[in-house]
Amino acid sequence: MTTEHLLACEIIHKIKGRVRIRIKALKYLGSLKSQVEKQLEQVKYIKGAKISSVTGTVVIYFDDSLAQEDNLMALLQNTLNAYLVEIYKAERTFNNKNVTIERKLQEETPEEIIKKIVISACLLGYNFFKKAPLNPVVGIRRIFNPNTMAIMSLAGPVISNGIGSLIKNKRPNADTLSSSAIISSLLLGKEKTALTIMIMEEFSELLTVYTMKKTRGAIKDMLSVGENFVWKLEANKTVKKVPIEEIKKGDKIVVHTGEKISVDGTIVEGEAYIDQSSITGEYMPITKKVGENVFAGTIIKNGNITVEAEKVGDERTVSRIIKLVEDANFNKADIQNYADNFSAQLIPLNFLLAAIVYGATRNIQKAMSMLVIDYSCGIRLSTATAFSAAINTAAKNGILIKGSNYIEELSKADTIIFDKTGTITEGRPSVQTINVLDKEMGENVMLAYAAAAEETSSHPLAVAILNEAKDRGIEIPKHSGDKVVVARGTETEVDGSVIRIGNKKFMEENGIQTEEYYDEIRTVLSRGEILIYIAKDNNLIGLLGVTDPPRENIKKTINRLRGQGIDEIVLLTGDLEQQAQTIAAKMSIDSYESELLPEDKAKNILALQSKGSKVIMIGDGINDAPALSYANIGVALGSKRTDVAMEAADVTIAKDDPLAVPEVIGLSKNTVKIIRENFAMAIGINSFALVLGATGILPAIYSSVIHNLSTVLVVGNSLRLLKYKLKS
Incomplete structure (x- = not known):
């Protein structure tokens, strides 16, 4: 999404002193609509402004002796530009809500999915050993027998969601693809095929749910915000050891040298050197005095202080970091990989061909073959194999890529954001x-x-x-x-x-x-x-x-990134202005922001994305976790990275060499190139088989052979990625 797209203006209608302008950003203003209207009406030559969020237009009444339509469009764009981050977030949320209706896998437990896999495997074994009937029933009547009813029951959530997406969203989703394959196989009497598809689907879901559960647990475990017990200052000036859960807003706690601060609050007594690296990322402890704010999760290196609690429990800064990470994990922009998008668009073609063949031949077997010999199998496998091979190659080189869609996003990136401490620098003064x-x-x-x-x-x-x-x-x-x-x-x-x-x-x-x-x-x-x-x-x-000296090879890394088409390199850090300015100048970085909290880094990410940038965020600490999650791709770099950064990131580089970053981007670009080659082969060969099968020139058995030949070809082409050499 680009700024120009959101803020592009078009005059719909105009008469003397009145104009209606269409601009897409107006659709996503929400509660900001009245605020923008008031802001426009404060301009001296505007008499009134009325925004319609439904049509994405605004009617402006103005003094045409003081302004022209071009002035109004420029004013409107400048006004909306101040709200661009909120507009972009609203648009992304809207698109996520309306592209597909996906089942919420995080609501299922691994145990429930394992149970479904076991039952499916038992049914598959039964179908392998049962005797085939002399006069098999085909078509819709096959659904109504105990065997197929059991299979349909197991596939119920997938079928329900796949059909639901078609009805509510007017387009198929990943479950629609699975539903089509399962139902077609059952109608053709191929229960073993349907069960195999289901087992593969359920196993994939098991891995996904396990990863989600592990990620949430790791975030909460690693972001231990303080002590289980704290010293509460009583009214009689004595201190009492109490559980952290009993602390309320306004209570005063005493924190000593070496202890973690367990609340967000203000110092009311004492002075201390405090290590805030877990929150702000600055590697130097700083002095905090009476009247200054402190954060939960930070450590007192020297001194004793009394803190008045202002934020406790889920209101604490570190707890907000957890929420930012979890929200981003479940609301991340819906990046469909090539297979899902392209296969979904071609599904109607398969159904259309099946209907045409049946109408012409009245032969249900030939019609059903139009669904068996389809595009989706070859296309989905062409991407799956290539992505799998790329992930395998990356893993052998100490790089963990958490999903195939992240490879696609890496290939599109044009902006890279670096954290400073421990990422560009070594993190050791x-x-x-x-x-x-x-x-x-x-x-x-x-x-x-x-x-x-x-x-x-x-x-x-x-x-x-x-x-x-x-x-x-x-x-x-x-x-x-x-x-x-x-x-x-x-x-x-x-x-x-x-x-x-x-x-x-x-x-x-x-x-x-x-x-x-x-x-x-x-x-x-x-x-x-x-x-x-x-x-x-x-x-x-x-x-x-x-x-804090720069990492070895970091300058070479930045040069290689520019050679790969990265247009902008940005430094975001919680460290002080002088240190940020110095390192940005040494590394020839395009721009920098200093003294940032974790949530500030996340806002900077969204601001860049709202202008159309595809952002990679590279960091290593707890304080980087929200930014890693909100970026198009989050990369946790180095052996000293925190576990929470690794869990929040989409790509984890286990070694300390930053040259691995341009190398993994190179791998992603090569992977996408091979996928495009696979698309051409899969579409070409399967189109040939479908045309010959529909005309009756090619018997179904030979159509199947050609279809499987395309599968062999795309797999063989994808396996070349196993030999790809990362140079770092």
Whole structure:
């Protein structure tokens, strides 16, 4: 869907001072209709505006001495553009509701489906061993015997939904295809064929239902939002340990160092360093003070706070993430693969041919053969085999593709969105710049002092410094206990000298001057690095620049993606503006948004889709889960990806090499190319068989041979994908 399609204007009728304009977006305004009307009427040259959601038109009364029709159309488009995300969501929901009527498989349990498979298998065994009657009954009378009635009963939900789609939706769905094959087989006396089709269908449903159940469970298990019990602050200022379920809006809870925050709320007492990476994606813990908001699922790295609960239970941010993921899984745009679409369109042709043959010959067997020798078998198998082979090849290369429709969507993508931390970058801060300001001191000595001050800290910046010292083989000198000042830094004593390491404010509060090193400081900050000051006693002795380095091969990955026709590459991150700007510039990324919450990322996805973009979202964390679900294709990348990201994603890349992304897109494009070749073969050969069979030139047995030959050809062509080489 493109913006131009939704906002394309057409003048239906006009007279002096009045015009009726058709624009499709008006059909999907819903409750926004009156708001848009009022907004239009506020324009000085518009006297009145009336929108019809049924016809998708608006009647505008205006002063024609101040404006022309072109001005009105431009104004209308600009006005609706502000609501484009809501309009696009409404259109997608409408299309999903009206394209097909599909059974809700998530309402069936795996146990119920297994029971149906067992019963079908028993009936299939019975039909293999029963003796064929001397004068078999064919046609509609075959339905009314215990054997076929049992088969019809098992196939009831499929047949009911298939017919229901035809009646209510005026078009067939996947169940209509199965229903046609099952009923045709029964009418021709081929109970074994009908049962085989049903078993295959039920087995497919079993895998689908199991996957749905597993995905929902994994999301809820992995998004553990906090402690089972919390410390509630009572009215008498004592604390009491209570179950999280007892906490209500307005209650105050006390959270200590190392604990998870279990509610969304506001800090009313205390100060703490809080790791918000599970929600925002920013890898650095940040300081939170009285009056600032905190989120359930985040962890206190240092400090104690009292939080007044504002959102509890399902209202919490992390619970909204669960809902976003689940809603997207069940309301994702209805991407029909080639087989479903094309086969559904050709089903009426088979019925028409059957009717024509019966009318001409009065021979029910010849008429029924028009349904046996149909397009749907070859077309469906041509796609199924190709998709299966592609998924197999991807799996052998450490890439899990969750469904065949995602391969088709990968081939269409024109926009890729990257998360930053752990996707474009490694997610592990490291020391990039070492600037010794004391000319009599070496780098290793300065790093030894810094490591001494940070030795007992688990802060990501401290880990980066300690790793640098370890890589250089630096021995950490003996020192006194470390004194931590929250949101400032740490200090220790080495050989009688006080070593301080931290931010600029920490230095200033201890009387250490930094102004004379303005140029050195500005140089580090200009590279987007986090600046750490190191002082000995009252003198600044060095600067460290810490950053999260880009992944190996990420630049090469972006270049290859552009070569595959990706028009736009976007960075969406919860990290700070400076870090986002720096990495976007280094990677030549087209645009970026920073300091985003998970729901903000999802809104950005929808905004791009509303403009016609086919979006791939690549991420690795819990905070990426909603965006991964709302994108046309969600890709979870790397061995460090969270399980919830993997469950929310449509494609999971188990290895850390981002070059796998362009390779899997290349595989998808090759798969679609082979499917098109299969379509040509299946349609051509089966058309030949149907024409000859309908005219009586070719006996039914030979028509069947030709039909099965097309199947062999498309399978053989599809199996070439098993040998496809991924280069990453």
